[in-house]
Amino acid sequence: MSQPRSDIRNIAIIAHVDHGKTTLVDGMLRQTHVFRANQQVAERVLDSNDLERERGITILAKNTGIVYNGVIINIVDTPGHADFGGEVERVMNMVDGVLLLVDAVEGPMPQTRFVLRQALSKGHKAIVVVNKIDRPAARPAAVVNETFDLFIDLGASDEQADFPVIYTKALEGHAGHQPDDLSPDLCPLFETILDYLPPPQVEREAPPRLLVTTLTYDNYIGKIGIGRLWSGTLRGGQTVVRISREQEQETGKISQVFTFRNLQRVEQQAVEAGDIVAFAGLPDIGIGDTIADLNDPRPLPPITVEEPTVRMTFSVNDSPFAGREGEYVTSRQLRERLWRELERNVALRVTETDSADSFIVSGRGELHLAVLIETMRREGYEFAVSKPEVIFKEGAEGLLEPVEHVFIEVPEDYLGTVNEMMGRRRATTLDIRYGEDRTVYLEYLAPVRGLLGFRQPFLTATRGTGILHTLFHGYEPFLGDISTRDNGSLVALETGAVTTYALTNLQERGILFVSPDDHVYNGQVVGQYSRNNDLIVNVCKTKHLTNHRKSFAEITVGLTPPRIMSLDEAIEYLGTDELLEVTPRSLRIRKKMLNHETRQKVARQAK
Numbered sequence: 001m002s003q004p005r006s007d008i009r010n011i012a013i014i015a016h017v018d019h020g021k022t023t024l025v026d027g028m029l030r031q032t033h034v035f036r037a038n039q040q041v042a043e044r045v046l047d048s049n050d051l052e053r054e055r056g057i058t059i060l061a062k063n064t065g066i067v068y069n070g071v072i073i074n075i076v077d078t079p080g081h082a083d084f085g086g087e088v089e090r091v092m093n094m095v096d097g098v099l100l101l102v103d104a105v106e107g108p109m110p111q112t113r114f115v116l117r118q119a120l121s122k123g124h125k126a127i128v129v130v131n132k133i134d135r136p137a138a139r140p141a142a143v144v145n146e147t148f149d150l151f152i153d154l155g156a157s158d159e160q161a162d163f164p165v166i167y168t169k170a171l172e173g174h175a176g177h178q179p180d181d182l183s184p185d186l187c188p189l190f191e192t193i194l195d196y197l198p199p200p201q202v203e204r205e206a207p208p209r210l211l212v213t214t215l216t217y218d219n220y221i222g223k224i225g226i227g228r229l230w231s232g233t234l235r236g237g238q239t240v241v242r243i244s245r246e247q248e249q250e251t252g253k254i255s256q257v258f259t260f261r262n263l264q265r266v267e268q269q270a271v272e273a274g275d276i277v278a279f280a281g282l283p284d285i286g287i288g289d290t291i292a293d294l295n296d297p298r299p300l301p302p303i304t305v306e307e308p309t310v311r312m313t314f315s316v317n318d319s320p321f322a323g324r325e326g327e328y329v330t331s332r333q334l335r336e337r338l339w340r341e342l343e344r345n346v347a348l349r350v351t352e353t354d355s356a357d358s359f360i361v362s363g364r365g366e367l368h369l370a371v372l373i374e375t376m377r378r379e380g381y382e383f384a385v386s387k388p389e390v391i392f393k394e395g396a397e398g399l400l401e402p403v404e405h406v407f408i409e410v411p412e413d414y415l416g417t418v419n420e421m422m423g424r425r426r427a428t429t430l431d432i433r434y435g436e437d438r439t440v441y442l443e444y445l446a447p448v449r450g451l452l453g454f455r456q457p458f459l460t461a462t463r464g465t466g467i468l469h470t471l472f473h474g475y476e477p478f479l480g481d482i483s484t485r486d487n488g489s490l491v492a493l494e495t496g497a498v499t500t501y502a503l504t505n506l507q508e509r510g511i512l513f514v515s516p517d518d519h520v521y522n523g524q525v526v527g528q529y530s531r532n533n534d535l536i537v538n539v540c541k542t543k544h545l546t547n548h549r550k551s552f553a554e555i556t557v558g559l560t561p562p563r564i565m566s567l568d569e570a571i572e573y574l575g576t577d578e579l580l581e582v583t584p585r586s587l588r589i590r591k592k593m594l595n596h597e598t599r600q601k602v603a604r605q606a607k
Contacts, residue, residue, distance in 0.1 A: 002201040005274040009197055010228065012076040012091050014119060015101035016109035020131040020170040024101065025064065025077050027173035029262065031186050032066040063214075063226065063276060065260040068190045074260060074276045078115065088115050090213045090287065090303055090346060092122045094228040094276055097197030099189075100126045100147070104138035104167075104179075107146045110407045110469040117154050126151075126163050127192055133167045133179050140167060140179040164192050200228075202273035207293030208232030208240070210277070211300040212285055215344040221256060221280040224265075225291070228276050230300065232293065235270040241297040242282055243290040249297055255281030287346050308349050308362035309402040309448055309472065312369055313386040314338065315358040317581055319590055320495060320521040325583040326382020331357045334383055337376060348372070362391060364472075366452065370568050373582055377567075382583045386592075387574035390448045393475055400475040401447050405430075408442040409467040415440050417461050425450025426479040445473055450482050453572040485575060488534040490527035491591060492520045496540035503559055506537055512562045513589070514539060523594030525578060528563075536596055 013021045065074045076095060078088045098119045102108055108116075119126060128147050130140050144165055151161045166189050167182060168175045175189040176182035214226040234240075236257050242250045258265040258278040271277045279291070290299040316322075316331050323329050328337070338350045338359055349362040363369040366388055373385060393400040406427065410418050412434070419429070419442075427446035434440055451470065458466055490510055500516040512527040520526055520539060529535045565573065570580050570587050577599075581588040593599045 002203050004199040005202050005272075006199045007070065008072045008074065008199060008274050009097070009193055010074045010076075010095045010200055010274070010276055011097050011099060011193060011197055012078055012088075012095045012119070013099045013101065014078050014088065014115035016103070016106075016111040016115075020103070020168075021101055022077055024099075024129070024131065024168065024170040025075060027170055027186055028066060028073075028075065028189075029064065031173055032068055063260045064262065065276070066262065069194070071194055073190075073193060076276075088118050089306070092118050092124065093211060093303060094213050095124065096200050097124050097193075098126045099129050099193075100163075101129045101131050102143055102147055103135075104130050104133045104140050104143055105135050107139075107143040108150045110405070110471045112147075113150060113154070114471055116150065120151070120154050120156050120160060123160075125160055125197060127189075127196055128163050128165045129189065130165060130167045130179070131170050133182070134169050134172075138179070164196050166192055200274035203231035204233075204273055206231035206273075207296040208234045208238075208273075208291070209293070209298065209300055210234065210279075210291040211303070212287055212289045212291065213303065215285065215287055216278075218280070223283055223285055224258075224278050224280050225282065225285040225289070226276070226278045227291075229271055229273050231273045233270050233272050234277065234279065234291075236267075239294055240282075241292050241294055242285060243292055243297060243299040244286065245288040245302050247299065250284065251294065252282045252284075254279050254291075286343055303346060306347070306364070306472065307391075308347065308364055309391055310365055310369065310388050310452070311349075311360050311362040311391055312388050313353070313358055314361050315355075315384050315386075315579075317382050317384045317583070318357075319384070319524075319581050319588070319594070321519070321581075321588070323382070325585045327380030327584070329382045334381065335359065337379075337381060341372060345372070365470075366568070366571060370571055373571075374567050377582050377584055380584055384579045384581050384590075385571070386579055387576055388452050388571065390452070392478070395475065395477075397477050399478040401449065401478050403445055403447055403473045403476045404451055404470040405473040406442075406444040406446050406451070407469040407471070408444070410440055410442070410462050411465055412438045412440050414462045414466065415442075418442065418458070418466065421454075421458065421461060422446060422450075424483070425454065426482055445476075447476075447479050447482070453485070453574075456569055456572050486532055488529040488532055489525045489575065489578070489589075489591075490529050490535050490537050491596070492522060492524045492526050492540075493536050493538045493596065494540055495519075495521040498526075498539045499542050500559060501543045502537075502539045502541040505541075506539065507560050509535060509537070512560070513565065515562050516559075521590075521594070523591045523596070525589040525591065528573070 013025060015021045063076055065072055076091045078091050100116055102112060130143055133140060166175055167179045173186055174182040174184060175186045177188055209231050210227045210229045212225040212227045216224045218224055234257050236254060239253050242252055256267055257271050258267050259271060259275055265278055288303045292298055316334060342348060342350055347364050351360045353360060390402055408418060422444050425446055427444040430443040430445060432442055455468060458468055498514050498516055498518045498520060503512060503516060510527045510529045514520060514526045526539050567587060570589060574580055577592050579590055579592055581590055591599060
């Protein structure tokens with residue numbers, strides 16, 4: 001018999017990117033006295049990953065637990081970006097309700113729709129938190145109405161659509177039931193959580209069963225599985241059965257069990273049904289595995305996430321500069337790292353190729369794969385990646401391709417430019433709305449192929465004022481050929497050091513990526529050509545010396561600074577015949593075939 005466990009609440013905080021999830025968690029931690037009064041605490045304390053702090057987004061779902069009026073509130077902070085939707089989908093298996101954060105100015109945004117759909121599909125109830133209520137253009141009443149419309153659009157039940165609303169200033173830690181009457185603390189939010197969100201339904205006397213939803217690693221105790229205990233009791237030293245996603249069974253012993261309190265794992269003698277727990281002792285544990293009683297090995301329903309839509313080839317770096325800057329450079333080390341990533345990144349897929357040096361890595365989007373590349377780069381790995389390409393499917397109607405729901409905000413002046421760019425990418429216009437401040441809100445359905453490498457030209461065309469969000473829509477019949485690249489590349493002719501003399505003569509041909517004294521090799525891309533074909537250039541060319549002296553032999557005053565690309569920009573730039581060489585210190589774009597004559601011969605044969 002299942003019964004409610006009233007001393008606990010398991011909740012997830014979900015929202016669009018940058019609507020204040022992690023900041024609200026900071027306030028909840030402070031007001032439940034997790035920190036000392038004089039303790040210095042970094043903002044967005046749960047965004048502990050360096051990449052999360054630099055990009056200002058949450059990438060990994062994280063757990064914490066606080067105590068309010070004797071009730072344990074387990075909180076899971078989730079990513080808001082659709083590329084990390086696998087984290088959100090996993091977390092929904094652990095919780096009984098959600099806090100849906102909505103910006104008081106922006107209202108429900110594309111990722112709000114995505115994360116809310118995941119919560120409603122699990123039957124969870126939601127508390128709507130209208131955050132940033134102190135912004136000058138705040139429109140709380142309209143935002144609540146838009147949120148209600150979103151609930152209805154997503155098929156919420158009558159009970160789910162009858163949600164309470166809390167208004168907050170997360171940065172200051174204020175909350176209230178009315179936008180103009182906020183309490184000096186977050187007590188109205190805490191009280192609403194206890195009153196509205198249900199406690200977990202548990203079977204205390206049944207054998208223990210737990211579904212692993214997250215993995216972490218500790219240098220002292222090894223791999224740690226995290227999940228919600230659905231029934232029974234789990235103790236340190238207890239012998240259990242691990243049931244894999246393939247229904248294979250393995251007996252093992254749990255060495256330690258933990259619960260989450262404040263910002264730490266706290267070891268317990270035993271944990272009971274309803275707790276979100278961590279456990280150690282099973283080295284082969286994986287996400288989606290069930291931990292069950294030795295005498296009653298019944299698996300829980302496995303975790304399912306949406307399939308990847310984009311893939312890239314990861315290969316060993318074979319450029320002339322290979323091995324100079326990386327610590328891990330071999331195919332064995334690359335393979336081990338990618339397979340290790342699979343253990344905790346459930347939305348990722350890795351498949352081997354005919355070559356032992358190459359692997360196809362599939363993910364939910366460019367950002368999903370870019371974060372993996374940047375993480376590996378910082379760990380000391382050196383490798384090469386290809387241009388992202390979409391994953392097609394065969395259906396009853398023939399070839400199918402992934403399509404994104406695109407949301408764009410631009411000033412009215414750039415409406416024609418954006419429409420033209422999206423039209424060339426085979427996008428279909430769904431809606432155009434005009435705001436009071438001359439901002440135009442556009443919605444399209446566009447093939448993922450057309451959006452690969454789109455963000456940078458979009459920002460350039462709108463002078464950095466455009467805002468772009470995408471949401472996976474589904475698979476549609478193939479929409480035809482798309483030409484998305486207007487410029488070719490400037491390709492180095494020989495290996496050597498770049499000279500000022502050569503760059504001075506070349507800068508009129510396009511945008512350069514290199515500076516004087518940089519070292520380049522034959523086949524490396526050193527710039528973007530102003531035309532749509534490639535141009536072979538000699539950036540190592542030196543001035544012929546004579547016996548006539550010149551005091552201005554190497555003048556650099558007139559040299560245009562090179563374009564220094566970030567990882568995301570470099571991935572977007574890549575052509576189909578190019579690779580990105582990734583090392584801990586450098587990003588170099590190069591041709592797959594370094595020799596110019598070989599490239600020409602292959603091109604002639606292709607014709």
